[in-house]
Amino acid sequence: xxxxxxxxxxxxxxxxxxNIHHYESAAARxxxxxxxxxxxxxxxxxxxxxxxxxxxxxxxxQVDHFGNPTWLVSVEAPHEEFRVTARSQVSILPQDGFPTAxxxxxxxxxxxxxxxxxxxxxxxVPELTAITxxxxxxxxxxxxxxxxxxxNHDLRLDFNYSPGSTEVSSTLEEILERRVGVCQDFAHVLIxxxxxxxxxxxxxxxxxxPEAESEGxxxxxVEIGSADGSWLGLDPTHRSETGxxxxxxxxxxxxxxxxxxxxxxxxxxxxxxxEVSVRITALDAFELRKQLHAxxxxxxNQQ
Amino acid sequence: xxxxxxxxxVLPNAAVIPIRGGIRTSLTSAGAAQRRRLADxxxxxxxRNEVHFGVSVDGQLVQRPIPYDPLPRIVDSAxxxxxxxxxxxxxxxxxxxxxxxxxxxxxxxxxIVPPQLIYxxxxxxxxxxxxxxxxxxxxxxxxxxxxRVDGRWLVLEDNLRVPSGASxxxxxxxxxxxxxxxxxxxxxxxxxxEYPRRLAAALEQRSSQEGLTVLLTPGPANAAYYEHCELARxxxxxxxxxxxxxxxxxxxxxRRDGGNVPVARIYHRYSPEYLDPLGGRDDSLIxxxxxxxxxxxxxxxxxxxxxxxxxxDKRLFPFVPSLIRYYLGExxxxxxxxxxxxxxxxxxxxxxxxxxxxxxxxxxxxGGKGIVFGPIANSExxxxxxxxxxxxxxxxxxxxxxxxxxxxxxxxxxxLEWRRCxxxxxxxxxxxxxxxxxxxxxxxxxxxxxxxxxxxGGGVKDTWVES
Numbered sequence: 003x004x005x006x007x008x009x010x011x012x013x014x015x016x017x018x019x020x021n022i023h024h025y026e027s028a029a030a031r032x033x034x035x036x037x038x039x040x041x042x043x044x045x046x047x048x049x050x051x052x053x054x055x056x057x058x059x060x061x062x063x064q065v066d067h068f069g070n071p072t073w074l075v076s077v078e079a080p081h082e083e084f085r086v087t088a089r090s091q092v093s094i095l096p097q098d099g100f101p102t103a104x105x106x107x108x109x110x111x112x113x114x115x116x117x118x119x120x121x122x123x124x125x126x127v128p129e130l131t132a133i134t135x136x137x138x139x140x141x142x143x144x145x146x147x148x149x150x151x152x153x154n155h156d157l158r159l160d161f162n163y164s165p166g167s168t169e170v171s172s173t174l175e176e177i178l179e180r181r182v183g184v185c186q187d188f189a190h191v192l193i194x195x196x197x198x199x200x201x202x203x204x205x206x207x208x209x210x211x212p213e214a215e216s217e218g219x220x221x222x223x224v225e226i227g228s229a230d231g232s233w234l235g236l237d238p239t240h241r242s243e244t245g246x247x248x249x250x251x252x253x254x255x256x257x258x259x260x261x262x263x264x265x266x267x268x269x270x271x272x273x274x275x276x277e278v279s280v281r282i283t284a285l286d287a288f289e290l291r292k293q294l295h296a297x298x299x300x301x302x303n304q305q
Numbered sequence: 306x307x308x309x310x311x312x313x314x315v316l317p318n319a320a321v322i323p324i325r326g327g328i329r330t331s332l333t334s335a336g337a338a339q340r341r342r343l344a345d346x347x348x349x350x351x352x353r354n355e356v357h358f359g360v361s362v363d364g365q366l367v368q369r370p371i372p373y374d375p376l377p378r379i380v381d382s383a384x385x386x387x388x389x390x391x392x393x394x395x396x397x398x399x400x401x402x403x404x405x406x407x408x409x410x411x412x413x414x415x416x417i418v419p420p421q422l423i424y425x426x427x428x429x430x431x432x433x434x435x436x437x438x439x440x441x442x443x444x445x446x447x448x449x450x451x452x453r454v455d456g457r458w459l460v461l462e463d464n465l466r467v468p469s470g471a472s473x474x475x476x477x478x479x480x481x482x483x484x485x486x487x488x489x490x491x492x493x494x495x496x497x498x499e500y501p502r503r504l505a506a507a508l509e510q511r512s513s514q515e516g517l518t519v520l521l522t523p524g525p526a527n528a529a530y531y532e533h534c535e536l537a538r539x540x541x542x543x544x545x546x547x548x549x550x551x552x553x554x555x556x557x558x559x560r561r562d563g564g565n566v567p568v569a570r571i572y573h574r575y576s577p578e579y580l581d582p583l584g585g586r587d588d589s590l591i592x593x594x595x596x597x598x599x600x601x602x603x604x605x606x607x608x609x610x611x612x613x614x615x616x617x618d619k620r621l622f623p624f625v626p627s628l629i630r631y632y633l634g635e636x637x638x639x640x641x642x643x644x645x646x647x648x649x650x651x652x653x654x655x656x657x658x659x660x661x662x663x664x665x666x667x668x669x670x671x672g673g674k675g676i677v678f679g680p681i682a683n684s685e686x687x688x689x690x691x692x693x694x695x696x697x698x699x700x701x702x703x704x705x706x707x708x709x710x711x712x713x714x715x716x717x718x719x720x721l722e723w724r725r726c727x728x729x730x731x732x733x734x735x736x737x738x739x740x741x742x743x744x745x746x747x748x749x750x751x752x753x754x755x756x757x758x759x760x761x762g763g764g765v766k767d768t769w770v771e772s
Contacts, residue, residue: 033553033594035583062554064598067431074598076553118413119424259431266582266594 012047012095014285015211015218017249021263021278023084026271032077034265037252038088039063039071040208045095045246054087068259070252075265086263091285094211097246117227120202124255126190132178133194136160145200150226153195154236154243157188163239170257185239186257189222192238193256202227206235207260208250211282218282222257223248340375341719347375347480356476356535358759359528366526371473372764373480374714378726378746379492385742385770388451388458391638392730393738394629396447399463399616400734401632406615407438417631418624426621427669428466428577428614432584435601438612445507445572445608446471447732451639453710460641461727463622464671465613467574470745470759471500471731472532475539477767478743494769495742500731501539507735508570511606516569517559519545523575523591528760533574542572552581552595556604570606577611585611619668619702620646642705648698656703663703664755665690673758679706681755714748714766725749727757728768743768 019038039051053061059077066072077084123129140156142149160181167182174194177187189205196203204225212218223244225233235244252260267273351370358371380388405412406423413420423429448468450461478497482489508518520537522530524546537544543559550568551558558565578585584597599605615621623644626637645663647653656663661679670676677690693700711723726748731741747757748764757763 031551033583060553060555064554067434074554074595076595118420122421122425264583264587 012045012093014049014091014093015249016283016285017088017090017092017209017218018281019088019090019220019262019279021086021276023273023276025082025084025267025269025273027269028080028082029077029084029267029269029273030080032081032084032265032267034075034077034084034086034263036073036075036086036088036263037066037070037207037260038086038090038262039073039251040090040092041070041250041252043250045097046249047093049091049093050089051091052089054085054089056083056085057081068252068254070254070260084267092249094246094249117202117229117231120204120227120255121197121200123197125258126256127174127194127197130175130178130194132175133198136178136191137195137198142195142199144198150196150199150201151236153199154192154224154238155241157192157195157238158241161188161191163188185222188238189224190256192224192236196224196226204233204253205256205260206248206250207252207257207262208248209280209282211247211249212284213247218280220280221248225253337719339719340715340721343375343485344715344719346484347373350480350484351476354476355531356473357531358473359526359530360760360762366528368525368530371759372748372750372762373477374748374764374766375481375485376713376715377481377494377767377769378712378728379494379769379771382771387638388730389740391458392449392732392740394633394635394638395449395460395463395625396444396732396734396738398629398632399447399465399625400441400444402628403443403610403612403616404439404441405632407434407612412628412631415631417627418621422618422621422624423615426615426618428618430577430584430597430611432581432597433601433610433612437601437603437610442507442511442734443610443612444616444734445511445610446504446734449730449732451728451730452707454707458639459707460625460639462619463617463625464729465609465617466576467609468729468731469529469532469574470729470747470765471741472535472539473759473765474731474741474743474745474768475500476535477745477765481767492769493772495772497741497743500733500741501536503733503735503739503741504536504572505540505542507733508572508606508608510735511608512569514567514569516556516567518542518570518572519550519559519568521545521547521550521571521573521575523579527574529574536572540572547591547593550593550596552593552599552605554595554598554602554604557593557596557599568605570608572608577609577614580607580611619644619666619670620699642707645703646699647694647701647703653694660687662706664706665701665703667693667701668699673756673761676756678755712746712748712766722752724752725755725757726766742770
């Protein structure tokens with residue numbers, strides 16, 4: 003067997019995210035906020051990022067209130083189609099799992115900025131009596147870490163995962179009523195439960211990179227704030243904690259803070275829903291990745 | 306006494322009656338016919354000069370002359386200079402709070418206000434965080450509503466989003482200058498005329514960039530459209546609407562046929578959440594996309610800054626005296642009525658047991674809309690109040706109902722009637738705050754009415770500060 007030295011750049015993936023808007027009558031100009039640039043995180047490095055926009059646009063990269071890279075895109079020329087493609091290359095160093103110790107709950111500490119902002123109701127996660135009911139049904143205990151983990155693991159048992167069953171605009175009330183949804187909806191429900199139980203909880207949009215031969219995809223999950231300022235990820239859709247296969251793009255109170263493309267265009271007719279596609283490609287051979295993973299974990303365990 | 310003599314010349318047998326601590330009110334025992342004539346003349350003057358304020362009639366906004374009462378309120382100079390200091394103190398503390406709310410939020414760590422009042426406020430815009438939100442002078446102009454109760458001045462409301470009314474104060478003075486110059490010549494109240502120049506200078510002070518200064522109006526459908534046009538005329542700046550402007554992260558331009566012209570300063574008359582659909586309310590059809598992006602990087606001045614709404618939320622109001630102590634290290638000069646949250650059922654029961662002792666106000670209202678006065682509320686209003694509280698327990702607050710000062714007004718036959726009045730004082734913040742020496746005295750429409758708001762049919766009268 004060939005000897006193998008761990009590549010410090012980790013496992014590399016290319017993520018291509020297309021957004022195409024068609025306008026029935028030409029848009030005179032448009033202004034857009036684009037949140038498609040992966041966030042640097044522990045173990046995840048953004049090696050390159052390119053935002054391609056047609057027609058020609060003026061662009062400026064800023065950082066929003068939540069720390070998300072946000073591209074401001076201004077188009078002046080009349081156009082019938084607006085195309086935004088984000089090409090990211092990330093490298094991921096395998097992480098050794100999830101901290102198993104309970105997050106200590108400290109009301110006084112949690113009142114400090116910035117976590118407290120994520121404890122309050124937000125536009126897509128209002129205070130609802132249906133959440134109180136659900137928490138009681140699931141026998142969840144306030145300020146109790148084990149309860150929160152159980153909510154993350156069991157939520158899907160009460161809800162049907164059903165792509166197409168809900169829309170981006172579906173409200174939390176509808177989701178709770180119909181007990182169906184997709185990752186975005188489960189994230190909102192878990193955020194509501196976590197806040198109800200006393201934790202600051204935020205919404206994360208991003209990607210899951212492919213494991214083995216499976217396909218990667220856009221995804222949404224939840225992070226819970228701790229008194230020491232760190233955030234721990236829970237993925238109610240996969241009924242697991244987050245790991246080295248979650249690549250975050252933006253965080254916010256709920257979906258309304260992180261939508262990948264928000265814009266205003268001047269046109270005589272409304273636009274149709276955008277065509278969106280995401281393609282994630284592993285740039286290293288699968289065998290190599292497995293080896294790297296094993297070596298990394300061994301090194302981490304030795305430390 | 307100079308003022309008594311002045312009055313006597315205009316209105317025979319006039320008496321100036323001192324009321325508790327320096328406020329005098331003109332009264333006259335004879336001359337009802339004269340008073341009626343002056344009232345008619347001034348009413349005609351307001352109609353002729355189209356000093357309009359829009360009121361809702363059957364759901365339609367109708368522009369009509371603002372009702373005017375010709376008997377001025379008189380404030381002596383000592384009382385006024387005390388008010389000037391008190392108002393400046395209040396506005397400076399509110400400005401500090403706004404910058405802190407968009408910066409480090411030290412006030413939260415000090416435990417003085419609950420975090421909901423910043424992070425939970427619908428008027429705290431995340432999209433406004435940036436260098437511009439930290440600069441002193443977020444407030445360019447403040448309209449502070451005062452009432453007198455038992456001889457003491459109390460604050461009822463801070464208006465920092467779009468404080469309107471200054472032009473009506475100017476018109477009130479001009480009407481008397483045109484029609485009763487001898488009255489003014491006698492008492493010689495302090496002049497108001499420098500207001501537009503002060504406001505223009507305050508805008509100028511906020512940016513040395515090349516570019517136009519414009520007044521941005523939501524349009525003729527706004528109740529105060531007269532004021533928008535009038536102030537722009539007096540300041541010598543163009544009136545523009547959203548479609549005239551275009552913004553990007555690099556700045557703001559006025560669209561002109563020959564090419565776009567840079568805009569450096571905008572005196573806007575918008576409720577700030579409507580200014581930018583990508584920064585405030587995404588359903589705003591009158592907004593300018595990327596206006597906040599241009600503003601937060603200092604490419605354009607907005608007056609008032611879109612950040613100001615966080616400081617005139619009615620839920621913050623009870624904390625303002627604490628803000629003054631915290632930021633300025635001073636004792637608050639102006640008093641204010643107790644404000645009671647109704648979000649707990651127990652508190653609600655306690656307050657409702659003495660229903661008639663309170664006035665109930667929506668936390669996010671303006672123009673007197675949705676206010677319920679305990680003693681005159683009918684069963685429908687009571688039911689609506691309870692329903693609103695059931696739906697959103699934090700949406701209404703209660704304040705003890707105060708018997709506010711009444712001032713003499715000219716009644717139908719020229720006789721006098723006493724109606725409730727408040728005073729909207731205008732503070733312009735340049736490097737230092739400047740208080741318009743007078744302000745707008747607002748008058749309830751009838752002797753039984755409590756609300757003085759112009760959108761509730763209230764009128765105005767001139768306010769004389771003795772020099």
